[in-house]
Amino acid sequence: MSLDRADVEKIAHLARLALSEEEANGLAVDLSRILDLVAQMNQVETGGVDPMAHPLDMVQRLRPDKVTESDQREKFQSVAPMTDQGLYLVPRVLE
Amino acid sequence: MLWEPVIGLEIHAQLSTESKIFSGASTAYGAAPNTQACAIDLGLPGVLPVLNENAVRKAVKFGKAIDAEVAKRSIFARKNYFYPDLPKGYQISQYELPIVGPGHVEIVLEDGSVKRVGVTRAHLEEDAGKSLHEDFQGMSGIDLNRTGTPLLEIVSDPDMRSAKEAVAYARKIHQIVVYLGICDGNMQEGSFRMDANVSVRRKGEQRLGTRAELKNLNSFRFLERAINYEIERQIEQIESGGEVVQETRLYDANNDETRSMRSKEEANDYRYFPDPDLLPVEIGDELVAEVLGAMPELPDAKRRRFRKDYGLSELDADLLTTTRVQADYFETVAQACGDPKLAANWVMVELAGALNRQGLDVADSPLGPEALAALLLRIRDQTISGKIAKQVFDAMWRGQGSADSIIESQGLRQITDDSAIEAVVDQVIADNPQQLEQYRAGKEKLLGFFVGQVMKATQGKANPGRVNLLLKAKLSR
Numbered sequence: 001m002s003l004d005r006a007d008v009e010k011i012a013h014l015a016r017l018a019l020s021e022e023e024a025n026g027l028a029v030d031l032s033r034i035l036d037l038v039a040q041m042n043q044v045e046t047g048g049v050d051p052m053a054h055p056l057d058m059v060q061r062l063r064p065d066k067v068t069e070s071d072q073r074e075k076f077q078s079v080a081p082m083t084d085q086g087l088y089l090v091p092r093v094l095e
Numbered sequence: 096m097l098w099e100p101v102i103g104l105e106i107h108a109q110l111s112t113e114s115k116i117f118s119g120a121s122t123a124y125g126a127a128p129n130t131q132a133c134a135i136d137l138g139l140p141g142v143l144p145v146l147n148e149n150a151v152r153k154a155v156k157f158g159k160a161i162d163a164e165v166a167k168r169s170i171f172a173r174k175n176y177f178y179p180d181l182p183k184g185y186q187i188s189q190y191e192l193p194i195v196g197p198g199h200v201e202i203v204l205e206d207g208s209v210k211r212v213g214v215t216r217a218h219l220e221e222d223a224g225k226s227l228h229e230d231f232q233g234m235s236g237i238d239l240n241r242t243g244t245p246l247l248e249i250v251s252d253p254d255m256r257s258a259k260e261a262v263a264y265a266r267k268i269h270q271i272v273v274y275l276g277i278c279d280g281n282m283q284e285g286s287f288r289m290d291a292n293v294s295v296r297r298k299g300e301q302r303l304g305t306r307a308e309l310k311n312l313n314s315f316r317f318l319e320r321a322i323n324y325e326i327e328r329q330i331e332q333i334e335s336g337g338e339v340v341q342e343t344r345l346y347d348a349n350n351d352e353t354r355s356m357r358s359k360e361e362a363n364d365y366r367y368f369p370d371p372d373l374l375p376v377e378i379g380d381e382l383v384a385e386v387l388g389a390m391p392e393l394p395d396a397k398r399r400r401f402r403k404d405y406g407l408s409e410l411d412a413d414l415l416t417t418t419r420v421q422a423d424y425f426e427t428v429a430q431a432c433g434d435p436k437l438a439a440n441w442v443m444v445e446l447a448g449a450l451n452r453q454g455l456d457v458a459d460s461p462l463g464p465e466a467l468a469a470l471l472l473r474i475r476d477q478t479i480s481g482k483i484a485k486q487v488f489d490a491m492w493r494g495q496g497s498a499d500s501i502i503e504s505q506g507l508r509q510i511t512d513d514s515a516i517e518a519v520v521d522q523v524i525a526d527n528p529q530q531l532e533q534y535r536a537g538k539e540k541l542l543g544f545f546v547g548q549v550m551k552a553t554q555g556k557a558n559p560g561r562v563n564l565l566l567k568a569k570l571s572r
Binding site: 066 | 112114119128130137145146147148150179226232237238373374
């Protein structure tokens, strides 16, 4: 299984990553190798193995439904590029 | 050419928890922007989500209410996309192994028949923030207070065949989540939001047509209108030789039409994968048993019980169980006054009318169920007639006191004493010799005239039954 440059560029765009031509070419080779490894692992008989969703063999701890956070807007917004009337400002997005 | 619409709904119900699904920030509606968006909600580096137990319980409750399988083990996944109201760059949702598996609800169609609608699944996820597009220095303003509010996304099977059926299903789900107390159901505040998947196919065709997804449907009325518009649009498209494209369309209530949203075929490539920040969730028998133990009576069961225990008609039972508050109100009145049918009539006609005129909900009724029952008791023991009772009801509504105090102070007590009524009857007969003659000559429908005269002379207070009896006896003498 192999990925070409176009596949890599599509994935990079979805992840909002800027790649140079050289990087894209290199990644196409690297990612293809990873897929080859996966294909190789797919050959292994795993019928008797339970699928795993997480490497840790533990279950999710649940938190009691209590409000424990206080308002720290000022602190958070001190590092935001732009704010106005308590809102974070971003380049205009309109459907 | 006959066309058959095929409709499925995705409903997002905000779960009414105190805190967010993965953080301890408050979920209260209407706070100043970003004052309830903590480091976890903002997706700042180094934070870890911890799942809210109450959100899990509420999801389990829903699953049990629609007769669905609740997953013993369920996992969270990342749904990746970039939008400013989702600062992490992904939404934590569920993909494989959702918490609630296939279930179903029953809806009543217009012709009275019952239809079963399948629920494919329901999964937990976090809500996104809000983008405000008014002018903020030429930019968009982002409020992340809603970010991380727990949502239950309820996905139906494509079982609906008309906009009306889709509305009946949506109302049913709304009724269930509100009955269960897992969602406040407030549509203005966005607590209950609907998307519709709509396609059409030729009647008899088994394959599904290409569907469009309608977004932004925040009322049952808009849901119905948007689906009807979309059905027409798709049929026209196909009949004029074109084809339907799979896309997301936005309903514009002002122009009553659906519009294509900026094409985003690649944005639909969400690249789901299990969220490494969250371990698998295991739901033990103990938790399920606790949830079942706290399960309220559901609308369908309540409706059946009302029919059986109170002898109500299907329609009355349906109306009176619309909401839990309404049903509880009726039951209190029925039990306190001892006459369920009388209680049903008063709750559905007089009370509902008065509430309607002022745009109030039963929960905000100025008249409590005990007060109304006290009035109905006076009809039952014949202290007042049903007609006078309406007058007393109006006075009670205006806050003039209890039924008994109004009846006393306004002297509305019914005259049941035969001698008192007899005196009036004699007087009325004496005053109307012409009518008396006509009556005795065979014009018996004049009885009504005499009854009216007696009621008028007693300001409606004479017992109508006694008046009839006495008049008949005296007139025919």
